[in-house]
Amino acid sequence: MRTTLLLILLSSMLVACGGLSTRPSSPEQQALSKAERIQGLLTEAHGSLSPAKERMQLKAATLLLEEEQRHLAQQIINQLQPDLLPLRDYARYVEVSSELLIQRGEYQEARLLLETPRLLENLDTLSQTRQLTHALLRAEVFALLGSHIASAQQRIYINPLLNSKNQRSNREAIWNSLMYVSTADLLHYQKTSFGGEYQGWLELAVIAKDNQGDLEQQLAQLQSWQQQWQDHPANQELPGGLQLIKELAANRPQQVALLLPLTGKLAPFGKAVRDGFIAALYETRNRGGKVPNLKIYNTENHSDFMALYQQAITEGAEMIIGPLEKHRLSLLFDAGDLPVPTLGLNRITDYGDAPEQLFQFGLVPQDEASQVADIAFLENHRQALIIAPKGDWGDKVSQAFSERWEALGGKTIKRSLYTGQADYSNSLKDSLLLQESEDRSKRIRRLIGEPIEFLPRRRQDIDMVFMLARPQQARSLKPLLEYHYAGDLPIYGTSRLYAGYEDTRKDRDINGIRFTDMPWVLRKPSAMQQTINTEIKQSKQYQRMYALGIDSFQLHPRLRQLQETANSRVYGHTGRLKLNERNEIERQMLFARFKRNKATIIPTATETIDLILNDREGVTNDWEMAN
Incomplete structure (x- = not known):
């Protein structure tokens, strides 16, 4: 029945393309030809036995994913029985499934799938292309989970196996991941590493991060590194503008x-x-x-x-x-x-x-608002409620969030504006449509003519809150969200809601809120x-x-x-x-969460996922060749 439904959906897709053609020449006709191939695979799978059935379903899902028909691809993936697939096809199933999980923001689930024992224990028996694709997907997921050292390690391991074009983008991704790691953590990993290229990368990252105010010291350490690591991949083209340090120091x-x-x-x-x-x-x-x-x-x-x-x-x-x-x-x-x-x-x-x-x-x-939009989107939220003060500051920052949020593909459902503590509750109640819920209950009571049990229900078309508030305002607004049946919604904010120092008695009211702030405020004080x-x-x-x-x-x-x-x-x-x-100097901040009344740093995904999403380009897909 489910296969029949999928065939009907695909037929609708074909009709929408404008009919069939046996000699495709235009892009539209080529797309139509692929849709016909998908329909043919599903039709054939419907009358086949396992594992041929699963292999044809997997091919169809792969083609649908290439066409960005993710919903249909997921439906097919949900139908097939992966344990019936031979290892080579099972690896491809894991790739397609993890891609779909990543695109839904389910990064931890993707990681677990990529680390399934059946695949990891037999990875060395697969083709080099399959191994590379698997490693790049793991590196991508690690970066999206904020496990930047693990992401860098994956990429360092596969770098010699890539072609020259992909090696360059892979080195950029290695550097990008290492630059998310604090100097203290880099030094820790450096002490426990086993040498080789990984050790060289760690030492170079420490040089880049630990000498921001002293060009001469950085230059001396960089020249020493280059002498020690003459054959290191990063020595071919120093990352992050390090090749300019000598000129900068001289001028x-x-x-x-x-x-x-x-x-x-x-x-x-x-x-x-x-x-x-x-x-x-x-x-x-x-x-x-x-x-x-x-x-x-x-x-x-x-x-x-x-x-x-x-x-x-x-x-x-x-x-x-x-x-x-x-x-x-x-x-x-x-x-x-x-x-x-x-x-x-x-x-x-x-x-x-x-x-x-x-x-x-x-x-x-505004920079913080844009970063919060990036983080919330990567955490798989799409429909935002903005809570902001009336006035120029609230307008500018909420606009910066909305512009970035909507550019990513999110939707701003409502802006709840407040002027002071007296109108916090009413503005939130209106924005959450609780009054409509109460009015609906009153109408039902009048219709049936007797009392009914009633629990107000907030609107269900929002999945996160972006809160613009000062510390005292946030300490009032968060409890009110819980009071108005929105305590399950994740709340994001900017550095404005954090005083910049610990106040565990007052900050207990904002536990759970996630926000951006600068390293100077969030990290352990330097000398x-x-x-x-x-x-x-x-x-x-x-x-x-x-x-x-x-x-x-x-x-x-x-x-x-x-x-x-x-x-x-x-x-x-x-x-x-x-x-x-x-x-303009743009800042990317640290990300923190109020936990047990204190601001605690939490890992963030990479600054941009453009590199991650494109760095597998050029890795030959051997699916057709292997079958």
Whole structure:
């Protein structure tokens, strides 16, 4: 019966293509021919005995998957009995099934299937193509589960077996995975590795991540690595822009000017950025690294910002860092060509194109919103409820989430807007359609004329919540979601809902919420951070601004590296930093969850799945050849 239904569905597919043709020439006719092949395979399978029946069903499912007819492919896969397939065909069944699981976001289920004992214990008896495809799928699943070391290991193992084109993309994927691993973990794995290429990759990754503020130290370690690992695959083409380190060290700015507000209402923020920059400078100098001469200018003491900007250059600045304020940053847009590279510490997105030498680096929440959309989508959510405050900030950040979410294929079902604690409950109740549920109950009571047992039911067309809120707001909103029968929905947020320090008594109300935040806030405090917290009063409130200052120091000699190498990153305290086509520094943050009243880092999938989804291109499919 189920096979008959599938044949009817496929017939509908054929009719939709516009009829049959025995001499396909156009793409439409070729697609029709494939649909006919699928229908023929299923018809033949219907009258066949096992295992021939399962083999034909598997072929049909493979063709449907190629045509992105995933629902039909899944129906066929659900029908066949895989244990009846010989090993070679069983391996293909695992590949098709795991592909379908991955596309549904069921990554752990895909991993279990790929690690089934029957396949793993006999993998070496299969063709090299089958083994490669299996290893690449495992690497993909590991990366999507956040097991980046395991993903890198898989790829390192198969790298010699790939052709030159695929080796290059595979090396990029290895590097991408290793760059998600903390320096502490890289050092741990380095101590326990057994040498070989894997050891070389780990050592290179530590060099790339552990010397962000000291180009000379990084260059010395890199040259030593190249001498030791002359035949290593990564030595053919150093990843992540490392080939530019020597030039960057030789051409670093000799004098840098900080243009920041050091008096007035923004003084605490400007001073925190300044102190972070100086702390990073001193740390590098104390380790023997070269640092620029530094001059600091208070933007609040000058009514003419552009005159101050020119003064800094006249007094020897080869690079400007600042301003912090958007209205002063806009003056640099108006100035046209700038004489020196300038790292503005904010971002303007609606003021036209920036001058060529202007780079914008700010702690903008829009980057976090886009990252949350990526993570939620990879975790197989598709229909979002947004909870946001009324006003400019809520509008901009929720719009950034929605744009990325809908570009991925998700749908924003509803925006629940609030103004203050007084309207939290009503706005949530309306957005969850609880009033409609209650009204429906009242109508039924009137119709039957007697009391009925009734439990309100929230809307069922949402599967996740994106919450924009400050800590105190989040501590009220999450319990209200539970009260309004939405406690089963996963909640995602940005760094705005975390104070940046532990408060286990208050944060018990937001247990379970997942959110983005910077390494400086979420990771164990470094020696530099401990010094800042000890020596500077009120440092707790401005943690993120210190990190902005430190990363400004780390970025200032590396802008060319980010410009010239697409996959280059700076691994900063504010996040994983890259440069987009508009000369804006984008940050990828860590991901955390409130667990037992504390923010706990949880692994995230790779930054982009484009490489993962395409890196099997060129691995010959030997299905037809083998049969």
